[in-house]
Amino acid sequence: EAAVTQSPRNKVAVTGGKVTLSCNQTNNHNNMYWYRQDTGHGLRLIHYSYGAGSTEKGDIPDGYKASRPSQENFSLILELATPSQTSVYFCASGVPGQGAGDTQYFGPGTRLLVL
Amino acid sequence: GDSVIQMQGQVTLSENDFLFINCTYSTTGYPTLFWYVQYSGEGPQLLLQVTTANNKGSSRGFEATYDKGTTSFHLQKTSVQEIDSAVYYCAMRRDTNAYKVIFGKGTHLHVLP
DSSP, X not given: OOOEEEEOSEEEEOTTOOEEEEEEESSOOSEEEEEEEETTTXXXXXXXXXXXXXXXXXXXXXTOEEEOOSSSEEEEEESSOOGGGOEEEEXXXXXXXXXXXXXXXXXXXXXXXXX | OOEEEOOOSEXXXXXXXXXXXXXXXXXXXXXXXXXXXXXXXXXXXXXXXXXXXXSEEEETTEEEEEETTTTEEEEEESSOOGGGOEEEEEEEESSTTOOOEEEOOOEEEEEEO
């Protein structure tokens, strides 16, 4: 069974502070993704990676950095957190173009509140 | 650019009602289309997918029909149950080589007992 885990599950941060969200997958998938979920916007792609050492900008990358040190781990970094980054963040892994396997497996999400 | 549009933000039904959620997409590629479902407190999970090679997909009593002519991709279920209450996302991968999946804004389905 595909497994994507995220930590922490809940986080309260202060404005201007640094926040690191971590994601781990045991699927051996090349691709990993970070999304944020907001009411009225659905899921929006922040950064993605197609393998260890690679990171690519998604649709809303401003204010976020990403790091993919290994096949299993993908982190999202907020260097200077702002209240507008209060959201639920989802990590996902996947392999494109694999027929029935062409899907994304999501983690349980991290609730971030920036005060 | 590529886009996915779900106009219905919220749908409220009673048990055994018919469900129909509309989704339209725009792309110049040969897309794979998906419906994801997200239950309360969980991450989204794949419900079903359809490629241009076939026009329909089905899973867990849900059926999705893809119409290339109208670039639409509908989700339907004959008789919804309370356990179907969730957020449903329409999504599109532009082609099999694309890394990105574009999601619609989601439709929150609330089924009354």
